[in-house]
Amino acid sequence: MCTAPKPYPKEFRDDVVRVARNREPGVHMKQIEADFGISESCLTNWLKAADVEDGVKPGTTASENAELREARKRIRLLEQENEVLRRAAAYLSQANLPKMMYPIVRELAADGVPVTVTCRVLKIARQPYYRWLKEPVTDADVDVDVEEAYRADALFDAHRDDPEFDYRFLLDEAAEAGQPMAARTAWRICSSNGWWSAFGKPKRGKNGKRPGPPVHDDLCAVVDDNGRVRHEFTANAANELWLTDITEHRTGEGKLYLCAIKDAYSNRIVGYSISDRMKSRLAVAALASAVARRQAEGAQVAGCVVHSDRGSQFRSRKFVHALNRHELVGSMGRVGAAGDNAAMESFFALLQKNVLDRRTWATREQLRIAIVTWTERTYHRRRRQDTLGRLTPVEYETIMTTLATQAA
Numbered sequence: 082m083c084t085a086p087k088p089y090p091k092e093f094r095d096d097v098v099r100v101a102r103n104r105e106p107g108v109h110m111k112q113i114e115a116d117f118g119i120s121e122s123c124l125t126n127w128l129k130a131a132d133v134e135d136g137v138k139p140g141t142t143a144s145e146n147a148e149l150r151e152a153r154k155r156i157r158l159l160e161q162e163n164e165v166l167r168r169a170a171a172y173l174s175q176a177n178l179p180k181m182m183y184p185i186v187r188e189l190a191a192d193g194v195p196v197t198v199t200c201r202v203l204k205i206a207r208q209p210y211y212r213w214l215k216e217p218v219t220d221a222d223v224d225v226d227v228e229e230a231y232r233a234d235a236l237f238d239a240h241r242d243d244p245e246f247d248y249r250f251l252l253d254e255a256a257e258a259g260q261p262m263a264a265r266t267a268w269r270i271c272s273s274n275g276w277w278s279a280f281g282k283p284k285r286g287k288n289g290k291r292p293g294p295p296v297h298d299d300l301c302a303v304v305d306d307n308g309r310v311r312h313e314f315t316a317n318a319a320n321e322l323w324l325t326d327i328t329e330h331r332t333g334e335g336k337l338y339l340c341a342i343k344d345a346y347s348n349r350i351v352g353y354s355i356s357d358r359m360k361s362r363l364a365v366a367a368l369a370s371a372v373a374r375r376q377a378e379g380a381q382v383a384g385c386v387v388h389s390d391r392g393s394q395f396r397s398r399k400f401v402h403a404l405n406r407h408e409l410v411g412s413m414g415r416v417g418a419a420g421d422n423a424a425m426e427s428f429f430a431l432l433q434k435n436v437l438d439r440r441t442w443a444t445r446e447q448l449r450i451a452i453v454t455w456t457e458r459t460y461h462r463r464r465r466q467d468t469l470g471r472l473t474p475v476e477y478e479t480i481m482t483t484l485a486t487q488a489a
Contacts, residue, residue, distance in 0.1 A: 206230030297411035349474035361397035
């Protein structure tokens, strides 16, 4: 069954508009279209939408559409909150008032009200509720320490967002979230739950970071005849093996971080994200970009192996959930080990030589446009590679896809 192509990722569309608006004299729109592999209608529509966003032309902006969606979500949320209060009032008015509120949370969840909403309205911690849900107990069995649960929730949320923070930083984050506590209390809760800083223990690696525990097996490692472990970054088809890593470069406004994803089959950069902060969302956005661009080209990515090092961004729960959501398979080497991800490092070395070190970059915007333009125009469509039979990544994919279609 033929399905409609999916849209390109927003970050990619915005970068194409940036390049088109900031193009050098003599560079025509057709050149931009060819550089990025998009149609004339795509570029025209993206520029029109950007003009509406900037107020150059009349129309409904994306922010206005987002506000409308948010208003509808808020109405739905208020309806759910009212239902929680109504049901809770009836529950508490019953004779033989029980101490535990978990049963009403379970009943509301069965009726479609999210647990998060119910717990927030009733001021109940989620973690103890989920533990109770696995092994329900009566009021006579346990007296739930609600205050302790609130504190644990706040510390856990902070640790999940920033795994490199130790308990002292988590203590500050919890206080900002409305759960102040003594430093010893924060240490005790973090210690009992194993919420340690990813870099806070001894025995650090070469780059000063302590390797965190891998969340995936290393699927690219092979053992040779001498018993030594080496890596093979090869693929027999597109979307079979992706490699990802993060690089950084300074500008006059501060650092700019790039997370790129390369297809080992053609060496093409199939997805990327650029930001001024190196958070887990940078890796998540790059992964979403790769999936969206491949799907926009009509390809399926389910089952593709995504190999990274053991950086905290790739070990984060958000990134692991993103892999599962897109039905991708994670693979993980070591922290900061270039040999474990040499194929990805080779692209960054070329980027460093051809873009990053060519001049001093005053703004992040200038560097961003340069990175995107060089990647799409030069690396993808002009730079021939020996490993691809002296073809460019785009040429290689086009030719091999055509041959595979003819053989089928």
